[in-house]
Amino acid sequence: MTVSTPHTNESTFVVIPVFNDWESCHLLLASIEKNTSPDYFSRLCFCWVNDGSFDEPPVALLRSGKEDLVLDLTRNVGHQKAIALGISYVATHFPGHSVIVMDADGEDQPSHLQLLAEAGIREDRIMFARRTKRHEGFVFKFFYQIYKFVFRMLTGKKIAFGNFSYIPGRLAVKVAHVSEIWNHFSGGIIKSRIPYNSIPLERGRRLAGESKMNFTSLVLHGLSAVAVHADTMAVRLMLFCIGLVVMSLFSIFSVAMLKFFTEVASPGWATTVVTGFSSLIMQSFLVSLLLLFVVLMYRTQKLFIPAKDYTDYISRIIKG
Secondary structure: OOOOOOOOOOOEEEEEEEOOOOHHHHHHHHHHHHOOOHHHHHHHHEEEEEEOOOOOOHHHHHOOOOOOEEEEEOOOHHHHHHHHHHHHHHHHOOOEEEEEEOOOOOOOOOOOOOOOHHHOOOOOOEEEEEEEEOOHHHHHHHHHHHHHHHHHHHHHHOOEEEEEEEOOOOHHHHHHHOOOOOOOOOHHHHHHOEEEEEEEOOOOOOOOOOOOOOHHHHHHHHHHHHHHHHHHHHHHHHHHHHHHHHHHHHHHHHHHHHHHHOOOOOOOOOHHHHHHHHHHHHHHHHHHHHHHEEEEEEEHHOOOOOHHHHHHEEEEEEEE
């Protein structure tokens, strides 16, 4: 069997999830054409993933003579799942072709698309856009920093990028078989151990309309990234609980020494402290036991593989 290696001049599919934002899509397509070289733009094909939008997808987005298409989903499944479905369709029907994932609102700047792809081609690995500057308000930036800190503490890994990325053709099928991208795309890539890197790129502003993301959606998005690493998180928390048990036992021993061998302890003081630490030991033990069951259950569950199950979510395919 001969395995062919994709050439850099083959078509690249741009997977773009859309939810009630078709106006931005028209502006995005025009901006991409304006900000990329004619040769490179001619090799781009657009896969618009209609994530349950109210309006009918405009056929004007589908260019004549190109492999452009709209994946019409059966219902709104959310940004991350829409990305997983788009990647899975392209990897299955256009094997060997590279994929670019970007948002429809223009915050993933069209002028960076070709730069990101060229960096990914040079290193032959998944390339993410690492945000150097954001235009959101103080509150969003504050909670975003908290999110990155919590993610690092619970998983032991850094995350400083979102969905905007380039996937080489040889890796697209591998990505489509990563079950974790169903919940969180970038978090799933981090866990998959597929080689990736990032380059610093500034985040842009919306081309039209207002963001559909609210505070609740952002919190759920952050929790989804952490949940992807549920087994690692559970083990780290379990080790933390074990550390609390060891500390509590040492503290109880120290209190006992003070109680029986010194005159430092006041009446009732030792009993109160020992009771408190005993309660902490019991709670830590129960939490550790619960986390252990979480890890075991996680490892016995049947995984959702986007590349195998994506067809259940596509109602129709619209082509130009």
